[in-house]
Amino acid sequence: MPSTRYVLAVDQGTTSTRAVLLDSKLNVRGIGQQEFTQHFPKAGLVEHDLKEIWDTTELCIARALKQAKAKGTDIAAIGITNQRETTGLWTNAGKPVHRAIVWQDRRTSELCQELKAKGEEARVRQTTGLVLDPYFSGTKLKWLLDHVKDARLMAERNELKFGTIDTWLVFKMTGGAVHVTDVSNASRTMLMNLETLAWDEGMLSMLDVPKSVLPRIAGSAELYGVTRGMKSLPDGIPVSGIAGDQQAALFGQACFDPGESKCTYGTGAFLLMNVGTAPVQSKAGLLSTVAWKLGDTTTYALEGSSFIAGAAVQWLRDGLGLIKKASDVEALAKTVKSSGAVVFVPALAGLGAPHWRPDARGLFAGIDRSTTKGHLARAVLEGISLQIQDLAEAMKLDSGRAIPAFKVDGGAVRNDLLMQYQADVLGTNVVRPKNVETTALGAAFLGGLGVGFWKSPDDIRKAWKADKVFKPKMSTEERAQHLGKWRDAVKRA
Secondary structure (H helix, E strand, C coil): CCCCCEEEEEEECCCEEEEEEEECCCCEEEEEEEECCCECCCCCCCEECHHHHHHHHHHHHHHHHHHHCCCHHHEEEEEEEECCCCEEEEECCCCECCCEECCCCCCCHHHHHHHHHCCCHHHHHHHHCCCCCCCCHHHHHHHHHHHCCCHHHHHHCCCEEEECHHHHHHHHHCCCCCCEEEHHHHCCCCCECCCCCCECHHHHHHHCCCHHHCCEEECCCCCCEECCCCCCCCCCCEEEEEEEHHHHHHHHCCCCCCCCEEEEECCCEEEEEEEECCCCCCCCCCEEEEEEEECCEEEEEEEEEECCCHHHHHHHHHCCCCCCCHHHHHHHHCCCCCCCCCEEECCECEECCCCCECCCCCEEECCCCCCCHHHHHHHHHHHHHHHHHHHHHHHHHHHCCCCCCEEEECHHHHCHHHHHHHHHHHCCCEEEECCCCHHHHHHHHHHHHHCCCCCCCHHHHHHCCEEEEECCCCCHHHHHHHHHHHHHHHHHC
């Protein structure tokens, strides 16, 4: 065991940046967290300031070290996990040429429709495992190259670098020395071939993206570079783990065997199932994606994503003013015995898998004079669970496997009412782990594996412990009733 005591996980999310220090036994020793600005230039457009993301990263690392009473030299390795698909473009000197376009942004909807009309959807699915949707980085990168002044000219002169947030963080951490991404993030760009794990010439030509702007694709646990010129850390610390946030959570939940699944409830909700060492092409509207690559072995996953989960609760708080803070939603929902006839479809940013309808809009159905705030709150929590149930059904169809137990993580899993309802509509046990920091845990673990701080994934399996198991209590008839109401409402949305 190296004399250094900690691994640092940087978890760069959609609404906040976090730094988590873990010791060799995977105990959290220090956390720093900072929200940052969400920019909405127009309806359907969402942007982040790359410089602000970097500044919050430095700030959070300093806070985590302070809380742990640790020095930078105590860190053996850094693992990074990030909001995926969010697309940045910067100069070789590290100056962003535009704000990053966030995964939720819908500005390339028209371009996706045009490509669909040209019959490109099947090729995209076959090559990348993804669907033609504004969600992924490829069309966002094309938009930046087409709309930022002189961007194409600069790209021709090798003066620009594209990256998802992991790439930006590694670039900044290494003082601009390293331009890299890992397979899990690359598999979300719509530019990588899922079989060869290399940038695909056909996709690059379809989107008119020059190869010169793209980072090197690496594994998920290896030495990418070392820190240089950071405010919060000394030079020379290995940066040695990268995974997109959902893949990091799958890893942190110790879902190492085919069929093992987890669902993360964050801004959106994401269900992933480990499908083993060969990609499974979805017929039910899910995505095929890379989970991670360790050494020469690549593990694949099936993924279903709902764009809005925790964001629906934030909307109750900020948009409707029904609650003061997000955690108040459970108490408000408990003021009624059931949601009555009220159903909520959380399509506040279109519908993701398995529907893929960017044009769908959020909807409350079944409201009458007796409807109270409590009914609305309860319907919102149920809507979050019901869209996950749609994903689980699709996964069962594609993989030919039932989900044996459903591991959950993310901020919303502390809500017992939500978790119990999730178990009820799934008809499956829902398991909440003791350490719900599974995304940071996965990143830290990959970082540690990359430098031999931990020897094998078995160490994480041993460290994983359940906190609470929610068992289904709803009768088959009642469940069918809830699902029937939901399907009717989705059709209307």
